[in-house]
Amino acid sequence: MTEIACFHVDAFTDRRFAGNPAAVCPLRAWLPDATMQQIAAENALPETAFYVPRPGTDDFDLRWFTPEVEVDLCGHATLAAAFVHSRLRAGAPTHMRFWTLSGPLAVARVGEEFTLDFPARPPVPQDMSGEVVAALGRRPLELLTSRDLVAVFASAAEVRALRPDMAALSRLSGVFAVIATAPGGEPDADVDFVSRFFAPVQGIPEDPVTGSAHCTLTPLWSERLGKSQLRARQVSRRGGELRCELAGERVLITGRAVLVKSGTFYLEDEAVLRDMSM
Numbered sequence: 001m002t003e004i005a006c007f008h009v010d011a012f013t014d015r016r017f018a019g020n021p022a023a024v025c026p027l028r029a030w031l032p033d034a035t036m037q038q039i040a041a042e043n044a045l046p047e048t049a050f051y052v053p054r055p056g057t058d059d060f061d062l063r064w065f066t067p068e069v070e071v072d073l074c075g076h077a078t079l080a081a082a083f084v085h086s087r088l089r090a091g092a093p094t095h096m097r098f099w100t101l102s103g104p105l106a107v108a109r110v111g112e113e114f115t116l117d118f119p120a121r122p123p124v125p126q127d128m129s130g131e132v133v134a135a136l137g138r139r140p141l142e143l144l145t146s147r148d149l150v151a152v153f154a155s156a157a158e159v160r161a162l163r164p165d166m167a168a169l170s171r172l173s174g175v176f177a178v179i180a181t182a183p184g185g186e187p188d189a190d191v192d193f194v195s196r197f198f199a200p201v202q203g204i205p206e207d208p209v210t211g212s213a214h215c216t217l218t219p220l221w222s223e224r225l226g227k228s229q230l231r232a233r234q235v236s237r238r239g240g241e242l243r244c245e246l247a248g249e250r251v252l253i254t255g256r257a258v259l260v261k262s263g264t265f266y267l268e269d270e271a272v273l274r275d276m277s278m
Contacts, residue, residue: 004031004039004265009080012209012240012255014112019240020209021260022080023048026088030061031267033070039265040065046204047077051085051098060085062098062105068203072101073147075211075253076240079114082107083257115254116211120246121146122219135168136180146216148177148197156188159196160235170200177202179213183221184233191241192230193221209240215251222246 006025013019023043027050031039040048044067051060062081064074078098086092086109096107106117123144132151133139138158140151149172153159159182169178177199184191195217197210207213214232222228232242245252 002267004267005262006039006043006265007080007084007262008043008045008260009083009257010260011076011079011083011257012211012234012242013238014256014258016258016260018238019255019257020047020076020207020238021045022074022077024077024080024084025050025265026084027052035267036063037065037070041067042265043067046207047071047074049074049077049081051081054099058093059097059099059104062100064100066199066203071202071212073118073212073215075116075118075214076209076255078105078107078116079211079255079257082109082114082116083259087259112256113254114257115252118211118215118251118253120219120249120251121215123150123216129172131168131172132178134165135172136162136164136178138162140180144220148179148213148216149175150179150181150216150220152220153180153182156182156185156194156235158182159194160187162196164198166198166200166205169198175201177204177207177213179210179217181217181220183225184231188233188235190231191233192225192227193217194233194235196234196236206236208236208238209234209242209255211242211253211255214242214244214253218244218246218251218253 010019051062108115123146126143126145144150181195197207228246243254
């Protein structure tokens with residue numbers, strides 16, 4: 001029987017049962033894709049991260065799975081993986097690099113904070129869609145698109161009040177996820193912008209705190225507010241706080257994480273999984 005360690009981490013928060021939960025499984029070598037997808041489904045968390053060492057380097061390969069699919073970029077699970085690695089490795093590394101479907105991603109740790117160096121994904125305007133308006137239940141000021149569809153509203157209160165039709169959102173053609181966002185204002189006057197993230201087609205009706213969404217939101221609000229450093233809040237039920245900085249074609253996203261629990265997966269297929277776990 002093969003044993004796989006698994007850690008449950010709450011990311012983009014400094015307290016348990018807030019922020020965005022992720023599972024992290026450090027490995028010596030990749031498991032079969034189907035097995036990793038089954039583990040992610042069993043965890044039933046927004047993301048499960050798997051990472052393995054790169055031979056001859058101090059780097060790691062990193063992959064992320066929702067309960068339904070593998071994704072190309074995930075911020076909170078990257079933060080969670082860096083947090084776990086810094087706890088497991090003697091000497092608590094302050095700089096880490098993960099190789100992913102979105103290229104190399106650097107993570108720097110200063111004290112209890114982790115800064116992710118991610119690619120910027122600026123959005124471009126898109127025509128207003130009646131289907132999107134109906135699915136969100138409220139008409140935004142404008143629509144933009146990058147990997148995700150971005151609905152810009154006038155106020156933080158409007159974003160908080162959204163009660164979208166998840167079935168209708170999942171029927172939107174060619175849409176990975178929908179971000180609702182607005183500038184900061186009551187009851188969120190202490191931040192530069194707020195957001196929510198809906199991805200029912202990916203198996204995540206509403207993601208609590210979405211690092212990858214801020215690859216799009218940071219360049220958007222940096223341009224509109226005329227500042228490169230921003231404070232952000234994702235106003236989901238759990239909620240989360242992020243500091244964001246636009247650095248050319250990169251976005252720096254800073255947050256904290258806390259360990260909630262740890263455990264072990266027991267896998268039966270010795271022929272396929274032999275020597276793969278830590």
